[in-house]
Amino acid sequence: MRELDWLPESPSPRASTDAPHVQGAPRHVAVVGAGRLGTVLAAGLREAGIAVDGPLPRGRAVDARADAVLLCVADAEIETAATTIPAGPLLGHCSGATGLDVLGARRSFSLHPLMTVAPGAPPGVLHGAAAAVDGSDPAALAVATALARAVGLRPIEIGPADRVAYHAAASIASNFLVTLEAAAERLGATAGLDREALAGLVRATVENWSRLGPERALTGPVARGDERTVARQRDAVAQRTPELLELFDALAAATRRLAAEPEMA
Numbered sequence: 001m002r003e004l005d006w007l008p009e010s011p012s013p014r015a016s017t018d019a020p021h022v023q024g025a026p027r028h029v030a031v032v033g034a035g036r037l038g039t040v041l042a043a044g045l046r047e048a049g050i051a052v053d054g055p056l057p058r059g060r061a062v063d064a065r066a067d068a069v070l071l072c073v074a075d076a077e078i079e080t081a082a083t084t085i086p087a088g089p090l091l092g093h094c095s096g097a098t099g100l101d102v103l104g105a106r107r108s109f110s111l112h113p114l115m116t117v118a119p120g121a122p123p124g125v126l127h128g129a130a131a132a133v134d135g136s137d138p139a140a141l142a143v144a145t146a147l148a149r150a151v152g153l154r155p156i157e158i159g160p161a162d163r164v165a166y167h168a169a170a171s172i173a174s175n176f177l178v179t180l181e182a183a184a185e186r187l188g189a190t191a192g193l194d195r196e197a198l199a200g201l202v203r204a205t206v207e208n209w210s211r212l213g214p215e216r217a218l219t220g221p222v223a224r225g226d227e228r229t230v231a232r233q234r235d236a237v238a239q240r241t242p243e244l245l246e247l248f249d250a251l252a253a254a255t256r257r258l259a260a261e262p263e264m265a
Helices: 036-047 075-083 138-150 160-173 175-189 195-212 227-240 242-260
Strands: 028-032 051-056 068-071 090-093 108-113 130-135 154-157
Touching (some): 036 051, 068 075, 068 138, 075 090, 090 138, 130 138, 138 154, 175 195
Parallel strands (some): 028 051, 028 068, 090 108, 130 154
Antiparallel strands (some): 108 130
């Protein structure tokens, strides 16, 4: 993993459509895929002063005058979508776990924002977030880097050997967190606790982990070695939400291991 130079002077995704062109970025980009990410990226690139076609529905013909085409489609659809793009423009995809080989022998790049995008999110949701980039050659990597900067992302080069691990880490940090909080919400509801009451705790915990690291952010009965309380909690889970007991046990065991690490002592 190599973090590429971050340029503070790069235009914000909130810039107007007459913003100066970002150095190294293509002048004309076609975005294929009108889902959440494709919609946000198309809007962000347009606000950065880049001519954008799209987001185009999958299967729509791409203007041959485009300098680059960015596929914002599901991983399983990338290879098929790539075959519909005419030769000429640089071809990229937005998958986190997929390498460049899926795009064939042509010059290619990848750009994966390390950010969750909710329905209707504005382009500014990407500003300041990291982005995994790669390219089939230095020039293609430079294009991916410039496009990332154009929408306010912080580009980090992630090579083929690291892509799946990178994406798994992202899934743990984001997707699995939602699963975990859904479990907390389900159990909390049995005691009259609503989502918003838990949300404040979650926000503070994430902020502490971000600023202080796990060794100083970890609190609670497992960290204190209070196994009697942990056992009582387990009984409550077993009685009220037995479907969550396996998850509770796995998390308690993992937290014990974390608390036992030398830097946590």
